[in-house]
Amino acid sequence: MIERCWTRFLFEAIRRMEAQTTYPPVAAASPQGPPQPPSLEHLVIQAELGQDEMVRTGIAALHPADTAELLNVLEEPEVKFKVFGFLAAPQAAEVLSLVSAHTQDDLVERLSDDGLGDLIEYLDSDDATDLLASLSARRAKAVLDEVPQDLSDEVTQLLRYPEDTAGGIMQVEYMAVSQGTRIDQATEMIRSRSDEIPDIHSVFIVNNTNRLVGVLPLRKFILARPADLVETVMDQQVISVRADLDQEQVAQMFKKYDLISLPVVDSEGCLLGRITVDDVVDVMEEEATEDIYKLAGLDEEEEVLDSPWQSIRLRLPWLALNLITTTLSALVIAFFEGTIQQIAIAAAFMTIVAAQGGNAGVQTLTVIVRGIALGEVPLTQTKRVLVKELTIALGNGLALGAAAGVVAYLWKGDATLGIVLALALLANLIIAAFVGSVVPLTLRRVGVDPAVASNVFVTACTDIFGFLSFLGILTLFLQFI
Amino acid sequence: MIERCWTRFLFEAIRRMEAQTTYPPVAAASPQGPPQPPSLEHLVIQAELGQDEMVRTGIAALHPADTAELLNVLEEPEVKFKVFGFLAAPQAAEVLSLVSAHTQDDLVERLSDDGLGDLIEYLDSDDATDLLASLSARRAKAVLDEVPQDLSDEVTQLLRYPEDTAGGIMQVEYMAVSQGTRIDQATEMIRSRSDEIPDIHSVFIVNNTNRLVGVLPLRKFILARPADLVETVMDQQVISVRADLDQEQVAQMFKKYDLISLPVVDSEGCLLGRITVDDVVDVMEEEATEDIYKLAGLDEEEEVLDSPWQSIRLRLPWLALNLITTTLSALVIAFFEGTIQQIAIAAAFMTIVAAQGGNAGVQTLTVIVRGIALGEVPLTQTKRVLVKELTIALGNGLALGAAAGVVAYLWKGDATLGIVLALALLANLIIAAFVGSVVPLTLRRVGVDPAVASNVFVTACTDIFGFLSFLGILTLFLQFI
Numbered sequence: 001m002i003e004r005c006w007t008r009f010l011f012e013a014i015r016r017m018e019a020q021t022t023y024p025p026v027a028a029a030s031p032q033g034p035p036q037p038p039s040l041e042h043l044v045i046q047a048e049l050g051q052d053e054m055v056r057t058g059i060a061a062l063h064p065a066d067t068a069e070l071l072n073v074l075e076e077p078e079v080k081f082k083v084f085g086f087l088a089a090p091q092a093a094e095v096l097s098l099v100s101a102h103t104q105d106d107l108v109e110r111l112s113d114d115g116l117g118d119l120i121e122y123l124d125s126d127d128a129t130d131l132l133a134s135l136s137a138r139r140a141k142a143v144l145d146e147v148p149q150d151l152s153d154e155v156t157q158l159l160r161y162p163e164d165t166a167g168g169i170m171q172v173e174y175m176a177v178s179q180g181t182r183i184d185q186a187t188e189m190i191r192s193r194s195d196e197i198p199d200i201h202s203v204f205i206v207n208n209t210n211r212l213v214g215v216l217p218l219r220k221f222i223l224a225r226p227a228d229l230v231e232t233v234m235d236q237q238v239i240s241v242r243a244d245l246d247q248e249q250v251a252q253m254f255k256k257y258d259l260i261s262l263p264v265v266d267s268e269g270c271l272l273g274r275i276t277v278d279d280v281v282d283v284m285e286e287e288a289t290e291d292i293y294k295l296a297g298l299d300e301e302e303e304v305l306d307s308p309w310q311s312i313r314l315r316l317p318w319l320a321l322n323l324i325t326t327t328l329s330a331l332v333i334a335f336f337e338g339t340i341q342q343i344a345i346a347a348a349f350m351t352i353v354a355a356q357g358g359n360a361g362v363q364t365l366t367v368i369v370r371g372i373a374l375g376e377v378p379l380t381q382t383k384r385v386l387v388k389e390l391t392i393a394l395g396n397g398l399a400l401g402a403a404a405g406v407v408a409y410l411w412k413g414d415a416t417l418g419i420v421l422a423l424a425l426l427a428n429l430i431i432a433a434f435v436g437s438v439v440p441l442t443l444r445r446v447g448v449d450p451a452v453a454s455n456v457f458v459t460a461c462t463d464i465f466g467f468l469s470f471l472g473i474l475t476l477f478l479q480f481i
Numbered sequence: 482m483i484e485r486c487w488t489r490f491l492f493e494a495i496r497r498m499e500a501q502t503t504y505p506p507v508a509a510a511s512p513q514g515p516p517q518p519p520s521l522e523h524l525v526i527q528a529e530l531g532q533d534e535m536v537r538t539g540i541a542a543l544h545p546a547d548t549a550e551l552l553n554v555l556e557e558p559e560v561k562f563k564v565f566g567f568l569a570a571p572q573a574a575e576v577l578s579l580v581s582a583h584t585q586d587d588l589v590e591r592l593s594d595d596g597l598g599d600l601i602e603y604l605d606s607d608d609a610t611d612l613l614a615s616l617s618a619r620r621a622k623a624v625l626d627e628v629p630q631d632l633s634d635e636v637t638q639l640l641r642y643p644e645d646t647a648g649g650i651m652q653v654e655y656m657a658v659s660q661g662t663r664i665d666q667a668t669e670m671i672r673s674r675s676d677e678i679p680d681i682h683s684v685f686i687v688n689n690t691n692r693l694v695g696v697l698p699l700r701k702f703i704l705a706r707p708a709d710l711v712e713t714v715m716d717q718q719v720i721s722v723r724a725d726l727d728q729e730q731v732a733q734m735f736k737k738y739d740l741i742s743l744p745v746v747d748s749e750g751c752l753l754g755r756i757t758v759d760d761v762v763d764v765m766e767e768e769a770t771e772d773i774y775k776l777a778g779l780d781e782e783e784e785v786l787d788s789p790w791q792s793i794r795l796r797l798p799w800l801a802l803n804l805i806t807t808t809l810s811a812l813v814i815a816f817f818e819g820t821i822q823q824i825a826i827a828a829a830f831m832t833i834v835a836a837q838g839g840n841a842g843v844q845t846l847t848v849i850v851r852g853i854a855l856g857e858v859p860l861t862q863t864k865r866v867l868v869k870e871l872t873i874a875l876g877n878g879l880a881l882g883a884a885a886g887v888v889a890y891l892w893k894g895d896a897t898l899g900i901v902l903a904l905a906l907l908a909n910l911i912i913a914a915f916v917g918s919v920v921p922l923t924l925r926r927v928g929v930d931p932a933v934a935s936n937v938f939v940t941a942c943t944d945i946f947g948f949l950s951f952l953g954i955l956t957l958f959l960q961f962i
Contacts, residue, residue: 041861063720065737073859100857190703200700201682201741218699219681222671239544255766256546258759260682260741277758278739284762285736288769289851292776296847297840304852305862308872315844316877319837323881326836327888333829340828344821347828348814354832355807355944356800359778359937363796366777370770371785376581378554380522381786391789396797400804407808455936456840463836 038062043070047083056086064091068098072305077106093122097131102303104134113139117146125151126171126279129158158273166250167243169283170264170273173197176204177230179213184226186216199276201260205234210270212263214238240265243272247283252375254280291373294451295366297322318456325460329354329467336471339478345412349421350470356400357428357462364389364436365458369451372444379445386437393433397426416477424470428462431469435461524551528564537567545572549579553786558587574603578612583784585615594620598627606632607652607760610639639754647731648724650764651745651754654678657685658711660694665707667697680757682741686715691751693744695719721746724753728764733856735761772854775932776847778803799937806941810835810948817952820959826893830902831951837881838909838943845870845917846939850932853925860926867918874914878907897958905951909943912950916942 038058046054047070059067067087074080084107087095096107096119108116108131120128120143132140132155144152154172161167175197177186186203194200203221205214214234224233240263241250254262254277264273290300297318302311333340333350340346368385371377377385405422409415436458440450519539527535528551540548548568555561565588568576577588577600589597589612601609601624613621613636625633635653642648656678658667667684675681684702686695695715705714721744722731735743735758745754771781778799783792814821814831821828849866852858858866886903890896917939921931 040859044861063718063738065739069737072857073862075865187703190700194700194704198700218703219671219675219679222668222699222702223675237544255759255762256550257544258546258762260758277741277762278736281736281739281758281762281765284765285769285855288766288773289855292769292773292847292851295773296776296843298844298847302848304848304857304866306869308869308876311848311869311873312876315841315873316880318844319840319877319881320884322837322840323833323885326833327885329836330829330833333832334826337825337829340821340825344818344825344828345815347821347825347831348811348818350828351814351832351835351944351948352804352807352811355810355940356803358940359800359803360796362777362936363779363799366773366779367783367785367792370773374766374770376553376785378521380525381554384556385785388787388789388792392792392796395789395793396800399793399797400800403801404804404808455843459836459839463832467832 040066040070040073044073047074047079048076052082052086055083059083059086064094065098067091067095068103071095071107072100072103077110080106081110089118090122093119097123097127100303100305101134101301102306104131108135113142114146116143120147120155121151124171124173125154125158125273126169129155129168133159133163161243164247165243166241166245166247166264166275167272169247169250169279170243170275171279172273174204174261174263174271174274175200176206176271179205179207179229179231179234181205181230182226183221183224183228183230183233186230187221187226190221201276203230204238204263204271204274205230206271212238212240212265212269212271215263238263240269241275242267248287248373249375250275251280251284251287255284256375287373290449291369291451294449295362295369295454297454297456322456322460325456326463329460329463332464332467333471336467336475339471339475342478343417343474345417346471346474349408349417350424350467352404353421353424353428353470354463354466356404356425357432357466358459360393360396360429361432361436361458361462362455364392364433365440365453365455368437368440369453372440372450377441382441382445385441389433389437390430393429394426397429400429401425417474420470420474420477424466424473427469428466431465432458432462521547521551521554525554528555528560529557533563533567536564540564540567545575546579548572548576549584552576552588553581553584558591561587562591570599571603574600578604578608581784581786582615582782583787585612589616594623595627597624601628601636602632605652605654606635606639606754607650610636610649611644614640614644642724645728646724647722647726647728647745647756648753650728650731650760651724651756652760653754655685655742655744655752655755656681657687657752660686660688660710660712660715662686662711663707664702664705664709664711664714667711668702668707671702682757684711685719685744685752685755686711687752693719693721693746693750693752696744719744721750722756723748729768729854730856731756732761732765732768736765737856768854771930772850772932775930776843776850776935778935778937803937803941806937807944810941810944813945813948814952817948817956820952820956823959824898824955826898827952827955830889830898831905831948833885834902834905834909834951835944835947837885837906838913838947839940841874841877841910842913842917842939842943843936845873845914846921846934846936849918849921850934853921853931858922863922863926866922870914870918871911874910875907878910881910882906898955901951901955901958905947905954908950909947912946913939913943 043055043058071080071084074083080103084092096104120131132143135143144155173196175190175193177189190200200218202215202217204212205216207213214231214236215238216230216234220233239257239259241253243264243266253259259277261274261276263271264275266272293300299314302314368377401422404425405418408421409418439453443450443453524536524539527539552561552565555564561584565573577585601612613624616624625636654677656671656674658670671681681699683696683698685693686697688694695712695717696719697711697715701714720738722734724745724747734740740758742755742757744752745756747753774781780795783795849858882903885906886899889902890899920934924931924934
């Protein structure tokens, strides 16, 4: 109870701060108009204090996306489930498709197969498929037994496509008419199916073998005459994708061609489904997060509000890998123990070489991984990128090597140390550019995500080579000069 | 010429490889239908060999987005400009709004004020504003003098909004009708303005003082009866944003509420413009790139196909900063020179402590910066996140400290070294969690982008504290035990 009061006090204090920040509170979305829904913070407090009736009334006025956010923020799975229980089935279904993976697990494991089946009937086929794909095979089968046969068939069909392909993110709710249809007939069909497919942006036109032959944006329905045939007013230059195209490339196409919806076809050009921009927006964020995470040595499944134990489980393997690579670089240093005994300050300078190489290598890696992800590095430009990075390493290496060498000389009054530092730094920057560019470019060529060449790997290389080059060159100088 | 032949050979080889990869060539977009446009690689070769007529014919069949990609890939500014000159004015204008910043600079500096003014007339107000904002104030003024007064006024108005706010990305081409309009009247208005506003997704409804009171998706026009008043069929729960909202938060709203277009209003709720999802897709990628770049110590302006000199200019300051911080950590090591002279192998173990802290700190920083960017860390959850990260550090620190300590003991047969390594590693992981979470959370609270707490800063802290803790604890052990 003391904990709760403290939390309450914290919330109040933060709410007052928030009034001065630019973080958009839920209510700021529409500056005028209908009465404002309650704030998220109030609902969290009410839910945690068990003020059920106030929560029930409060969430009735919320957008499903806001209700999903409320459930994500609540800590106790039991409280989440209770609040979720206040929703009518159609809202509950939508909210279930919007919550984080973590919250979805909490809710789904508390729902009966029957109850989950009922909710799935309200979902679009792509959301239903995503939800079922996140269940165990056994649970998915049990839930599918509870839904009507046609939906079950649709979902089973969609589940066959790999999750990260066009087929894996498409939905089968779309509007298609044959090319000989008149505008007024097509309009009537849209009208009759408007409940089933609420977010139509364009109508696909197919021939008698279901091949996609054109597309008609909704706007054109308003401009066309009722008696026109759709094939005379449709756009023939229709952009479509094969079901097996990677979702990252689907997202690139949406971005490049400014699309709102995109038809998905099979190898014969027959219409299978469509992808809408709202799903692609999610794909883009997912892919960006995946890249950022991989670069940092993180598992893409981690979420910022996970439990600490979950995060330890996901991060420890990467840290253990880093422990192994860093032990290798420690072995390199141990090999030169004699040199360090002779010149102890070498232990300080070698870390400068390693750190500079690490920073430069991560810069190169990041530019290239992001460039590949955004489709800005065509395969034809591989050589140009590599030459560029080596040129940069040469330029920066000369500048930084000279600076570091002069500082070392002024500090210790030892020209040898200065020269060794400058040479080792230049060499390590060139290695950094090489590792940071060749590794992701090669991974891409062999079909592996370039982001797995993470900072952990690049800095391992620059550490090992940094220590090796500085201590190695120094040892040579000591022996021969 | 030899260089060109070599390039040609390379292109051919790569094109053959590409046939086996999943990278989508331009032509793969529509598997059947109208004749295929020429491949990008062919056009690049033709342009570089000066086969002007083939290029001119080739690009006539291209989507403007593909023409933009062609221009981005071409290396010589003069060749870019020549190919650009083959386009008719409306296409040229669209292509100019789609090319990379780098290519845009190349083209714009070769266009006359008059020529640029002519192109700008074909652009939507948001694209025209972006283009003018990228020019020098003097050039922008000269170009604005060449365009019609009403467009010049519109753009001047839009230029007043900061670039990264809702106002900075909105366009003033939208469709608004007053609440008393009938559906058939509104339809007629859409029809008459369809050339001017090609991508209408919904019509905004305003009252007699231009206050936004509702929204009517195009789909509803098809469902409504011609004599209905728009106010009786419109959605009253309209989501809108103030013009001063940050673009990152605008993008979060599009993602959260699955929007296609979003009206922008002033503090009185009066309609100013609209933002469409295709612009938000660009904002999302821009923001993700910005975060990834900042984390890696890169300037957001850098592009993967920039010239090396441009990249050196942008990366050198960050590397120089790293040189300073790493010199500080070298000073820490120098302070313990005596300890290293006594136990040279300490120089190897201290790098393990620093590297593990760096990896763990970057993990924490990345999860938090990304979580904040995606709106998954409400201000109310700050304490929870901090407690979580410290718990993770304790767990991972105990596991890794124990593992490293045992390895050190087995390797050198020295229990003291093992204990010191374990203690220092645990301490550094806790510092890493603290720095990696408190710094970005604090930056967010004071209104600074959390991503500026980059890897460079975090690893500087973990290096310095890593060396300090290991060498410090070791020195204490040596003196007192």
